[in-house]
Amino acid sequence: MVRIHERRSLWRRLRPYFTVFDGPLALFLFLLLSAGLLTLYSAGIDFPGRVEAQIRNIIVAFIFMWICANIPPQTLMRAAVPIYTFGVALLVAVFLFGTIKKGARRWLHVGVDFQPSEMMKIAMPLMLAWYFQAKSGMLRWHSYVVAAILLMIPVGLIMKQPDLGTALLVAAAGFYVIFLAGLSWKTIIGLALAGAASLPVAWSMMHDYQRERVMTLIDPSADPLGKGFHIIQSTIAVGSGGIFGKGWLHGTQAHLEFIPEHTTDFIFAVYSEEFGLVGNLVLLFLYLLLIGRGLYIAANAPSFFTRLLAGAITMIFFTYAFVNIGMVSGILPVVGVPLPFMSYGGTALLTLGAGAGILMSIQRHRKLVQT
Structure with missing residues (x-):
């Protein structure tokens, strides 16, 4: 009886770690996979x-x-700045001495080749979400300028590799956070018009x-x-x-x-x-x-x-x-x-x-x- 009680209590302690999956989300992922x-x-x-x-x-x-599902959001928020900084440092390392394949310098070799730019698809929204949480209630126009700079640093490094597809995804991930944080439609329309006007310059680059x-x-x-x-x-x-x-x-x-x-x-x-x-x-x-x-x-x-x-x-x-x-x-x-x-x-x-x-x-x- 004691052993049964111990097993049950062990399961009660471990159960929260194995019931972290959201049912509907897991079902849709299973069907797509x-x-x-x-x-x-x-x-x-x-x-x-x-x-x-x-x-x-x-x-x-x-x-x-499963590991990410077990990490509390508060822990993710505390880790946002170190993860972003580490990711940018890896992108700089790629720029300086990354492995070249098919004319592109996108990989670092550490036993195996891996692409640091991939982690920025998660690190970027983490960083900007942390930034806007820290500025919550004190958002001004310059807050969005700082957010844009934080976004353009990794995007610029990824485009230099060059990797347009990943740069597009990282830029989109960051833009979504900035938009959801309250960026006005007037600003978005103005940026769109400015972007259209700069297409000749972008084309030459x-x-x-x-x-x-x-x-x-x-x-x-x-x-x-x-x-x-x-x-x-x-x-x-x-x-x-x-x-x-x-x-x-x-x-x-x-x-x-x-x-x-x-x-x-x-x-x-x-x-x-x-x-x-x-x-x-x-x-x-x-x-x-x-x-x-x-x-x-x-x-x-x-x-x-x-x-x-x-x-x-x-x-x-x-x-x-x-x-x-x-x-x-x-x-x-x-x-x-x-x-x-x-x-x-x-x-x-x-x-x-x-x-x-x-x-x-x-x-x-x-x-x-x-x-």
Whole structure:
């Protein structure tokens, strides 16, 4: 009887650490990951072991999500400045002596190669949410200027690598926090007009490959076997799926190697060809449910810091999905952004898992405060 009592009391002590997952959010993630594995199995037939590797990536991301879900928001707030500072220091290290691959300096080699820019997708909203929490009740116009400077430092370093896709995601993550903190629409419209007026300057500062991507978006048929190949083949795959798709494992564009990067950035083209318009609507609905749940958590968060952080992380999920689907569909330039919880890869999945874990932590601790 004593041993049974001890086991029960041990479970009572450990139980809070294993009941941290938000039910609806976990369900939507499970469905998206399942759809991703199903599509990856078809897309990766010519890549033995890729599905098994992705399952390992999911397990690691799950563990990372569980760890983040167990970290109280107050601890996250205290760690915001050190994490941001460490991330910027790593970006400076990449700039000075990072590993060069395919003409880009994006990696640091510490036993293995890793991209420090990935951590800024979480570190950036953490830092800005902490900053606005510290300034809560004392926000002035110069507060937003300081926030913009904090945002532009890592974004500028990432663009120097160059990595336009990651820079876009980090900039979006920071902008969402600034917007949710109360940036006025007049300021946003003014910044948009200023940005439009500075497009010629921005165009002159872009790398050649970045200008080529924009021109390819405008007219991919100008170089159908070169720069326009990605967009043309992906849009053919999306359109050829029709209403109900060609059926699982029966997509021709991917299996005949017409779709480039069809297990990573262009996996949506494989999914569209095999599951058609109906499948796309189901997938979009799952993303809407995921984003809706995140916004619900943000709206009911107990503090200014957690509301800003939850809102920004949720909108990061939206940005990932919007940019990737727009890129594959030919309405946005190709910038190398994966489809969240669908594309093959470990680094992005870790970042997304960490974001989901933080949302679960915020929701869990809101309930603890209420009780």
